[in-house]
Amino acid sequence: MTWNLFSPCPRGLEPALAAELTGLGATTSRPVAGGVVFNGDRRVAYLANLRSRLASRVLREVGRRRYRGPEDLYKLAAGIEWERHFDGRHTLRVDTSATRSPLRSLNFATLRIKDAIVDRLRERTGDRPSIDTRAPDARVWLFLEPQEATLYLDLSGEPLFKRGWRSGRDDGGDAPLKENLAAGLLVLAGWTPEQALADPFCGSGTIAIEAACVACDIAPGLSRDFGFERLLDHDAVLWAQLRGEAVRQAQAGIARATALRIAASDIDPEAIARARRNQERAGLPEGTIRWQVADVASLRPPFAQPGLVVSNPPYGERLEAGPAPGAHDAAMRAVGASLRSDWAGWRIWMLSADPALPRQIGMKENRRTPLFNGALECRFFRFDVFAPGERPERPRPPGKPSPQ
Incomplete structure (x- = not known):
């Protein structure tokens, strides 16, 4: 039917x-x-x-x-x-x-x-x-x-972005990025497991954990239950078959994923501690993600081969900007300077509700995609960091799409 x-x-x-x-x-x-x-x-x-x-x-x-x-x-x-x-x-x-x-x-x-x-x-x-x-x-x-x-x-019960690995008691601080939006950012950025990935504003680790689950073929609903399981017309045999296949694929995917290049950092040690606990609850083995406590303004690329930065920059308090007027803008300028000088060859994707983000980091966006984080209207900005002497893409005629 x-x-x-x-x-x-x-x-x-x-x-x-x-x-x-x-x-x-x-x-x-x-x-x-x-x-x-x-x-x-x-x-x-x-x-x-x-x-x-x-x-x-x-x-x-x-x-x-x-x-x-x-x-x-x-x-x-x-x-x-x-x-x-x-x-x-x-x-x-x-x-x-x-x-x-x-x-x-x-x-x-x-x-x-x-x-x-x-x-x-x-x-x-x-x-x-x-x-x-x-x-x-x-x-x-x-x-x-x-x-x-x-x-x-x-048929779902709890919303599907609740994968089952995030603990409400353990995930204090700023409201975390929902898991399905984090997964969507990776899709829009064109990330694949063969590419290096870095999130320098990782918070509780949602983007990095979603990426690692993709790479390990861990189905997002594998650690939770669903509303359809409680209904009278539930097909328990079919469900056991589908879930069993997902378990076997996850086991094989984890065994294969031995050389992932996924790194995540945050200036807050407590955020990194929460992220590590979330990784463990997600069923990802130790070493799948490279975690680091670091200030983005002084962070160097975690891998020799360039890849993608996919991140959701926070407000000024987690950048140690302090309460002074203009401190957030100053901190973001330092972030932009670090990206321009040290991250040549990387493609930077940042989700922000602040349309002034490109001005704050001193970089011209190559693309901006409208997205909503809950009710909050955002833009997903793409920035390309060119090596010295490397020529940027020529402007394209209006209406002609640029490659991912």
């Missing part, structure tokens, strides 16, 4: 996610704002949860209709065979999102969906699910457009 599926992702990664899902077997993959609409059977849905590095969730469409008011939403939900997916032994959560919906209250729309689900299950099974907003067994999403409502069954 072919399912209609939707995977949200960080805005800006939709085309990359569509290509990834096609590679996982989706029969169609169409990027839309904020995600990808695709088709596939149960195997594809399970694989998307297990192996997608870019998706935030995998949602299965279970109902759709035009609506004018909350009672139309009740009729939509009441006509769906929820008893095939969960029953009164399960806990339930319903969430609503909307784009230009005419309804005055999304909370009331959510309530009518809950009422319809509970009423149907009580009628069909004699029992009703309890509501649990923290850790539900089953999660239903209502998406409202101006005239059409769609209901989805969440």
